[in-house]
Amino acid sequence: MSIKKIAKGEFSQFVDELIGTQKVIGVTSKGDKYDFGQLESSKDLKLDYDVTLLPPKKYFQPPVETLVTYEGQGKYESQYDCEKFVLIGVHPYDMIAINQMDTLFSQDNYDSHYFARRNNATIVACDVVNPSKNIFASSMNTAVVKEGFDVLLTDIGDSYIAEAATEKGEKLLAVSKKSLSDADKADLEKRQEVWDKNDKSLNKHQLNCSVSYLPKLLERGYNNPVWEEKAKTCFACGSCNQVCPTCYCFDVQDDINWDMKSGRRDRCWDGCMLDGFTKVAGEHEFRKNKADRFRHRLYRKGKYVPSKIGGQIACVGCGRCVGACLPDIANPVNVYNKLVDDIGII
Amino acid sequence: MCNCCAEKKDIYLPQPATVQELKMMNDTELYLKISMDNEPLEYVPGQFVEVSIAGIGEAPISISSTPTLKGGFELVVRKIGNVTNAIHKLQKGNKVGIRGPLGKGIYPIEQTKGKDLVFICGGIGLVPQRSFINYVLDNRDDYGDVTILLGTRCPSERLFHSELEEWSKRDDITFLETVDKSDECWKGNVGVVTTLIPKVETDWKQAAVLICGPPVMYKFVLMSLMEKQVPSDNIYLNLERKMKCGVGKCGHCQINKYYVCIDGPVFCQSDLSDVPEAI
Numbered sequence: 001m002s003i004k005k006i007a008k009g010e011f012s013q014f015v016d017e018l019i020g021t022q023k024v025i026g027v028t029s030k031g032d033k034y035d036f037g038q039l040e041s042s043k044d045l046k047l048d049y050d051v052t053l054l055p056p057k058k059y060f061q062p063p064v065e066t067l068v069t070y071e072g073q074g075k076y077e078s079q080y081d082c083e084k085f086v087l088i089g090v091h092p093y094d095m096i097a098i099n100q101m102d103t104l105f106s107q108d109n110y111d112s113h114y115f116a117r118r119n120n121a122t123i124v125a126c127d128v129v130n131p132s133k134n135i136f137a138s139s140m141n142t143a144v145v146k147e148g149f150d151v152l153l154t155d156i157g158d159s160y161i162a163e164a165a166t167e168k169g170e171k172l173l174a175v176s177k178k179s180l181s182d183a184d185k186a187d188l189e190k191r192q193e194v195w196d197k198n199d200k201s202l203n204k205h206q207l208n209c210s211v212s213y214l215p216k217l218l219e220r221g222y223n224n225p226v227w228e229e230k231a232k233t234c235f236a237c238g239s240c241n242q243v244c245p246t247c248y249c250f251d252v253q254d255d256i257n258w259d260m261k262s263g264r265r266d267r268c269w270d271g272c273m274l275d276g277f278t279k280v281a282g283e284h285e286f287r288k289n290k291a292d293r294f295r296h297r298l299y300r301k302g303k304y305v306p307s308k309i310g311g312q313i314a315c316v317g318c319g320r321c322v323g324a325c326l327p328d329i330a331n332p333v334n335v336y337n338k339l340v341d342d343i344g345i346i
Numbered sequence: 347m348c349n350c351c352a353e354k355k356d357i358y359l360p361q362p363a364t365v366q367e368l369k370m371m372n373d374t375e376l377y378l379k380i381s382m383d384n385e386p387l388e389y390v391p392g393q394f395v396e397v398s399i400a401g402i403g404e405a406p407i408s409i410s411s412t413p414t415l416k417g418g419f420e421l422v423v424r425k426i427g428n429v430t431n432a433i434h435k436l437q438k439g440n441k442v443g444i445r446g447p448l449g450k451g452i453y454p455i456e457q458t459k460g461k462d463l464v465f466i467c468g469g470i471g472l473v474p475q476r477s478f479i480n481y482v483l484d485n486r487d488d489y490g491d492v493t494i495l496l497g498t499r500c501p502s503e504r505l506f507h508s509e510l511e512e513w514s515k516r517d518d519i520t521f522l523e524t525v526d527k528s529d530e531c532w533k534g535n536v537g538v539v540t541t542l543i544p545k546v547e548t549d550w551k552q553a554a555v556l557i558c559g560p561p562v563m564y565k566f567v568l569m570s571l572m573e574k575q576v577p578s579d580n581i582y583l584n585l586e587r588k589m590k591c592g593v594g595k596c597g598h599c600q601i602n603k604y605y606v607c608i609d610g611p612v613f614c615q616s617d618l619s620d621v622p623e624a625i
Contacts, residue, residue: 068358074443076400252591253403254401265358286588287623
C-alpha cells in the first residue's frame with residue numbers, strides 16, 4: 001500500500017474534489033468546540049481539532065435508526081441505509097473504538113444494520129495535533145492507531161503524510177487529480193516523531209497502573225466504597241453514555257403511522273446509567289441503585305467488554321465523559337486510580 | 347435494499363406466524379399455540395422467542411412446549427406490560443411476528459441423561475420448565491427418577507390444571523404441589539415451595555436440580571439445596587432480565603459478564619459463582 005506526502009494546500013483541493021464526487025463527513029467547528037458534520041467545502045474541515053463533542057459512532061449507529069418497517073401484523077421488512085460516505089478526521093482513540101464496535105457487532109450475531117453503514121464508509125483517520133484538556137489516550141495505549149482506517153493522515157508541518165491501508169483507501173487517494181508524490185525517508189521519520197510524542201503526551205490524566213491490568217484490578221474492586229462515594233452525586237443523566245465512543249447499548253421502539261396499520265421499529269441510543277435501564281414489566285428493577293449502575297458502566301469498560309474482544313480495554317481515553325459529567329464523577333482514571341490506591345497492584 | 351445488505355440475515359427481522367389456539371388459564375395468564383408461516387421453529391427446552399405486535403413492540407417469552415410437540419409451539423403470557431397486554435387481545439388466526447428461537451437453552455438435555463431430575467418451579471416459573479419436563483416425559487427411559495415441585499401463590503393462579511392432574515397420577519414421576527395461601531376448596535399442601543424439599547426422597551448429591559421462579563425464590567431454594575449438599579455443577583437456574591434485542595447487543599439483560607439472552611437464560615450455578623448480580 002502507498003504512503004503519500006500531500007502539501008496542505010493540495011490536500012484542501014483533494015477534499016474539495018472528494019466533496020464533488022460523494023458524501024463527505026469531517027470535523028467542523030461548532031462555536032468554540034468541534035463536531036463531525038457533512039462538509040460543503042474543505043474550508044470547513046478542521047483537522048487540528050482537539051476532540052469532537054460526539055464520537056463518530058453516530059455514523060454507524062445513529063441516535064435513532066429504523067431497523068424494520070411493517071405493513072400490518074406479521075409483515076415486516078428490513079430497512080438499510082446504504083449511502084456511501086467518507087469520514088475524515090477520526091482520531092486514533094476513536095478509530096480504536098470503531099474497531100472494537102466492529103468486533104462486538106459481528107460476534108455472536110452479525111448485525112447487518114451496523115455493517116450496512118460500516119461497509120459503506122471510507123475512514124480517513126488523523127493523528128492528534130492538539131490534545132484536548134481531558135485526553136488520557138497515552139494511558140490507555142490508544143494515542144496511535146495501526147489498523148482499521150482506510151487512510152491515515154499525519155500532520156508533519158506544511159504537509160500531511162497519507163498512508164493508504166486498504167484498497168478503499170488507495171481508491172480514495174486516486175481521486176486526487178494531481179498526482180501525489182511518495183513520502184520519503186525523512187517524511188516517515190517526521191511521522192514517527194509525531195507518533196512517539198503522542199504516545200506519551202496525550203495524557204492529561206495519568207492511570208497509575210498498566211492498562212492491561214484493569215480487568216484484574218476490577219476483579220478485586222467490586223465491593224470498594226468508591227462506587228457509592230462517586231455515585232452519591234450522580235444525576236443518572238446518561239451524558240457519559242451519550243458521549244462515549246464505546247457505549248452502544250440501545251432501546252428498540254415501535255412507531256405506528258396514521259393508518260394505524262403500518263409503521264416502523266426503531267432502535268435508539270440508551271444508557272446503562274439511566275433509571276429504568278434494567279426495569280422489567282411488573283416494576284422490578286435489577287440495578288436500581290445509582291452506585292450499581294455506575295459500577296456496571298466502568299466494569300463494562302474495564303472488564304466485561306474486554307473479555308469479549310480479546311482483552312482490549314473498552315475505554316479509549318478520549319476524555320469526553322470527563323467533560324460531559326456535571327457532578328464531575330465520570331473520570332474513569334480517578335476511579336481506577338482509587339482502586340489502585342486501595343487494593344494495590346499484585 | 348442494495349446487494350451488500352440483502353446477502354446478510356437480519357437478526358432483527360420478525361418472521362410471520364399465526365395464532366392457532368388461545369385460552370385464558372387464570373385471570374392474568376394467556377395460553378397461546380403459534381405456528382410459523384414459513385420455516386417451523388426448531389428449538390430446545392430453555393429457549394425463548396421475541397413476540398412482535400406491530401405498533402406496540404416486542405417481548406421475550408419463554409417457549410413452554412417441548413420440541414417433541416408438532417404443529418406449532420406454546421407460550422404462556424402474563425398480562426403485565428405494553429406488549430403482553432396487546433398479546434392478550436389477540437384472537438385465533440391473528441398474525442404476529444416471531445424472532446427466534448433465542449438463547450442458548452442449555453437445559454442439560456444431554457448431560458442429565460440417566461440422571462435423577464428435580465424440577466423446582468415457582469408460579470409461572472412452571473412455564474419454561476414445562477418445556478423440559480414434557481420433553482423428559484416423552485423420553486422417559488432416558489432419565490432416572492423425576493421429581494417436580496411446584497409452588498403457586500394461591501389455587502386460582504395454578505396453570506395447566508389437566509396436565510398437573512396427569513402428572514400427579516403418573517407412577518413413574520413424583521409430583522408435589524403447594525400453595526402459599528390456601529382457599530376453601532384447596533386440600534393440598536400449604537406453604538412456600540421450599541417446604542416440599544424435605545419431602546423429596548432422592549439422591550440429592552447426584553440429582554440435577556432445575557429451578558425457575560420469581561427472583562425472590564432463588565435464594566431460599568439455593569439455601570435449602572446447600573443443606574442437601576447438592577453440588578453447584580448440578581443446579582440450573584432460569585434467570586429473567588429486561589431484554590430488547592435478544593441477540594447479545596442492546597445491553598439491557600447484562601448480569602455482570604453475561605448477557606442473559608445469549609449466555610442463558612438457563613445458567614449452571616457453578617458458572618454464576620463470580621456473578622454477584624445473578625440473584
